[in-house]
Amino acid sequence: MLIRVKRGWELPEAAVTPEAAYLDRRRFIGGAARTIAGAGALAAGLVGPGAARAETESYAPEDDPTADLYPVARNDTYTVERPLSDYRTVATYNNFYEFGSHKQIWRAARSLPIRPWTVTFDGLVEEERSVDIDTLIRTMPLEERVYRLRCVEAWAMTVPWSGFAMKALVDYARPLGSARYIRLETFQETFADAPGFRQFWYPWPYIEGLTIEEATNDLAFMVTGLYGQPVPQQNGAPLRIALPWKYGFKSAKSIVRITFTEERPVSFWEEIQGSEYGFWANVNPEVPHPRWSQATERLIGEDREVPTRLFNGYGEFVADLYEGMEGERLFM
Numbered sequence: 001m002l003i004r005v006k007r008g009w010e011l012p013e014a015a016v017t018p019e020a021a022y023l024d025r026r027r028f029i030g031g032a033a034r035t036i037a038g039a040g041a042l043a044a045g046l047v048g049p050g051a052a053r054a055e056t057e058s059y060a061p062e063d064d065p066t067a068d069l070y071p072v073a074r075n076d077t078y079t080v081e082r083p084l085s086d087y088r089t090v091a092t093y094n095n096f097y098e099f100g101s102h103k104q105i106w107r108a109a110r111s112l113p114i115r116p117w118t119v120t121f122d123g124l125v126e127e128e129r130s131v132d133i134d135t136l137i138r139t140m141p142l143e144e145r146v147y148r149l150r151c152v153e154a155w156a157m158t159v160p161w162s163g164f165a166m167k168a169l170v171d172y173a174r175p176l177g178s179a180r181y182i183r184l185e186t187f188q189e190t191f192a193d194a195p196g197f198r199q200f201w202y203p204w205p206y207i208e209g210l211t212i213e214e215a216t217n218d219l220a221f222m223v224t225g226l227y228g229q230p231v232p233q234q235n236g237a238p239l240r241i242a243l244p245w246k247y248g249f250k251s252a253k254s255i256v257r258i259t260f261t262e263e264r265p266v267s268f269w270e271e272i273q274g275s276e277y278g279f280w281a282n283v284n285p286e287v288p289h290p291r292w293s294q295a296t297e298r299l300i301g302e303d304r305e306v307p308t309r310l311f312n313g314y315g316e317f318v319a320d321l322y323e324g325m326e327g328e329r330l331f332m
């Protein structure tokens with residue numbers, strides 16, 4: 001690999017994609033997408049240091065069988081007041097511990113085979129079943145939503161996801177009335193070679209969870225696409241969740257199993273350090289992490305510090321979910 005790709009936090013201000021430019025680019029990409037699969041395209045000099053990326057840039061997985069579905073119409077209910085994070089920033093600055101406990105995992109993550117891919121629904125459901133990801137994606141009502149993403153590490157992005165309401169997924173799964181929680185599980189056996197699994201002290205597989213009420217709230221979103229194309233592996237292909245009012249670690253990637261339960265699931269981070277990462281993990285600037293403040297956040301790619309907002313700015317949609325729950329550790 002001869003040519004160094006600029007990292008997300010090194011991007012100049014000018015590389016941040018304003019909304020209008022993105023829309024134009026998206027129209028253009030529709031006809032002229034070119035996949036940057038790794039060394040080949042990079043070594044060919046397409047990514048020069050300091051250069052803003054070519055308008056045809058794509059991080060979508062190669063030969064993704066759902067590529068024809070995108071772009072999808074945007075749902076404008078969820079408007080965001082700040083510019084979108086640049087596509088390259090979103091696709092190259094990631095947390096995905098299965099591929100390493102640092103931010104530069106995007107190339108490593110591309111080795112994750114995402115077809116065939118099966119999602120299993122089990123636990124308290126009318127009938128356990130497994131579905132092929134392409135069948136699932138083609139069954140669901142796809143739309144685009146621009147969401148803020150707030151990592152517990154006090155950095156943030158603004159991301160145009162494509163996907164479908166988690167409520168549609170819950171309906172599809174047909175849970176029993178006794179189900180109170182949903183447990184989400186990331187791949188493990190199907191790609192045991194992922195380098196992060198060698199860090200055996202982590203409690204693999206990555207697990208996350210939420211209540212049925214949270215999952216059927218309008219904001220909870222299943223992600224299948226990014227920037228008007230299929231979502232790349234590094235962002236959680238072929239299926240990840242987006243819960244924009246919660247810290248980013250709740251948004252589990254590359255999901256293989258969805259289990260309906262009566263008991264509250266214990267998540268990956270909660271198991272590692274329950275005093276720092278709880279079940280609810282709702283964003284709140286006034287509740288510091290035990291080791292740092294959550295009052296502000298750094299916008300990756302813009303290198304700008306902005307105030308953090310209660311529920312990451314989504315209080316109007318979700319605050320009522322937590323009424324009467326003051327006894328719970330709602331914000332960590």
Ligand SMILES: Nc1nc2c(c(=O)[nH]1)N[C@H]1C(S)=C(S)[C@@H](COP(=O)(O)O)O[C@H]1N2
Nearest residue numbers: 094095096097151186206248249251252253
């Ligand atoms: N399976 C899995 N999902 C994961 C993680 C992970 O390490 N493994 N990291 C989480 C964290 S801490 C964050 S901030 C977001 C980052 O999503 P992004 O890389 O698409 O920005 O993914 C979340 N989902």
Ligand SMILES: [Mo]
Nearest residue numbers: 151152248249
């Ligand atoms: Mo995170």
